[in-house]
Amino acid sequence: MRNGLVQLGAWAAATGAAVALSWFGVHAVLTGAAFEQPTALPLPSPAAKDVAAAESATRSPSASRVESTPEAALGTATQRAAAPATSTPPPAPAPTTAAAPAASRKPAETxxxxxxxxxxxxxxxxxxxxxxxxxxxxxxxxxxxxxxxxxxxxxxxxxxxxxxxxxxxxxxxxxxxxxxxx
Structure with missing residues (x-):
């Protein structure tokens, strides 16, 4: 009987020590990283909008359409990533019409x-x-x-x-x- 109580006491002490050590380790990590105060993103000033409008006016219309369509950029990156590593150059991608529908859409006034x-x-x-x-x-x-x-x-x-x-x-x-x- 006494042997069983000694084993139970040793098990309880080891389990308690393991739980305490784990809790202190996790607590130390989560205190500094997971619960930081969120910060708002800075909003552009009206002067920054004027500069952006001036820059976009100096670009060619075709360049701004290509840059502003995430579908076109995503398609190009996907094609590059999916290309197999071979000794022959990959065939030229077929022209896509993804930029045309995006250019015809007007962004919502916000x-x-x-x-x-x-x-x-x-x-x-x-x-x-x-x-x-x-x-x-x-x-x-x-x-x-x-x-x-x-x-x-x-x-x-x-x-x-x-x-x-x-x-x-x-x-x-x-x-x-x-x-x-x-």
Whole structure:
């Protein structure tokens, strides 16, 4: 009987030590890597848009169409990756019409705008008849909560008794953004 209790005690001690060692190892890795505060991407300034528009105006139309079609770039990369390693050169790829449909499509009119309220930043993609949340980043110590419906959205930043909000509505009209600081 005593021999069984000694074995049970040794097993419990070894198991406890293994669990504790594993927990401390995983905890040390996850503390620094997995739970970092997310950061918002920087939004381009209006001056950067003017520079980009000037650069695109100096390019030839065919060059800008080829660069702006991810389908064409993906197709070229796939063809290169799929080519077998042989001593003869691979045949020239057949001309594709993937660039033509992409060039005829007009991009949807969008405008990403950033709103700064005490407690955080909100980036919204405001379209002519709708709005979409791009990012909402609370300041350190603040909490963020989002509510949305079919034609409205509310983003709150709160800390203690303070709460600041961004309201967006687009019920039959262009999106209207209002900030409320309390």
């Amino acid at each position: 405008s990403v705008r950033s709103f700064l309220v005490p407690g955080g930043k909100v980036a919204l993609d405001l379209r002519p008849s709708s709005a979409e949340l791009v990012s909402a980043t609370p300041d350190p110590g603040w909490q963020m909560q989002v509510w949305h419906g079919d034609q409205w959205m509310r983003i709150d930043f709160s800390k203690g008794g303070d709460a600041n909000s961004v309201f967006v509505t687009w019920n039959g009209h262009e999106p209207d953004v209002q900030t409320v600081v309390r």
